[in-house]
Amino acid sequence: MLGEEDILKDVGSRDLRSALLSAAMPIRLATSETVFSEDDQGDALYVLLSGRVEISIACEDGRRLGLDVLSRGAVFGEIALFDPGPRTATAMALEQCRLLMLRHGDLKHAIEGNPGLAFELLRLMGQRMRYMNLQLHEYVFMPLPQRLARKVLQFASRDGEGCARLKLSHSELAEMAGASREAVSKVLSGWKKQGTLQTGRGFVEVKNEVTLRRIAGI
Template identity: 30%
Template sequence: MISGTVKISVSSPDGRSAILNLIGPGEIFGEVAVLDGQARTADATANTNCEIFVIDRREFLPFVQSQPALAMKFIELLCARLRWTSDQVEQVILQDLPGRLASALLRLTEKHKLAQGGRTSAVTQQELSEMVGMTRESINKQLRAWAARNWVRLEHGAIVVLDAEPLQALAGAGSEDD
């Protein structure tokens, strides 16, 4: 990704969808299909205007085979993605709804690493609902409760994390607290 945001998602036959990841500038996607030559495991949809650099598998594989350092970087990337996916599965199975939402917000804001004034995640409540398996209404209710505690600030199309500590506690404990 050079610029913009791409949504990585899957859909069920009955029309439900789940967002697996949001990819931003400097990140890559589609690496599994490039490496194994199989169909993509998820859909990639531009969330904003995007500039994307496309790599052809026929050219990429010989190049990566001749560059061991690049091959190692790809292995590291795949390991990081596997760990991230394992964390997501663990959250869905073991965390309650507030814990899953807190984990998702922290994961998204960590990508941006913004300093003082909070960490902003340019994500809609609908997108969050598709990421954590909650209804948009439940997301809204939880975010408003956290906003009342000054943990987050809601902006149009974005959520600003003002105090990460209580969210980290929820993410770690999966507490029933709202």
């Protein structure tokens, strides 16, 4: 099993990683347990050590719009560190998770000792904002098949045999693509008949990545 240092190797500088490891509190979540909910008061950043966490927002019609599925090494909730207040999204564990939680007060103390940490965290926030802008562009301007193809390619991971598989249900994919479950199931069914992918209970397996990339426009 990878240690925390190995998991955080791509998160900023050694000083930032040291601050996270020394000041953060370890927590564990069960499947479907909420890290935080939209509009909750927040003052903490989280680092995902294992498992997967979905970030989503509520739509006016009652549906949820999935913004991202985070995996090991991801940092999220950083806005609340600089501006404690209502959360702008909901974070929920898709499976059992281990996380580190760093509160605003502890971060402030760390930054007072090393002001450069503030710039690194601002860079992380900038990366998150850039990603969210790309997500918004997809939701507004791309048709459902293109959005859905991009989500499948984005979140699929390769198994030991090199097959690209995605552990999300049709409902979860619908949240990520900003569409109804029925619409997503219809598109997936068409791709399955064409041999582009295979679907099952809670998973999607890519069979023809070239075709899927053509549909995604990438």
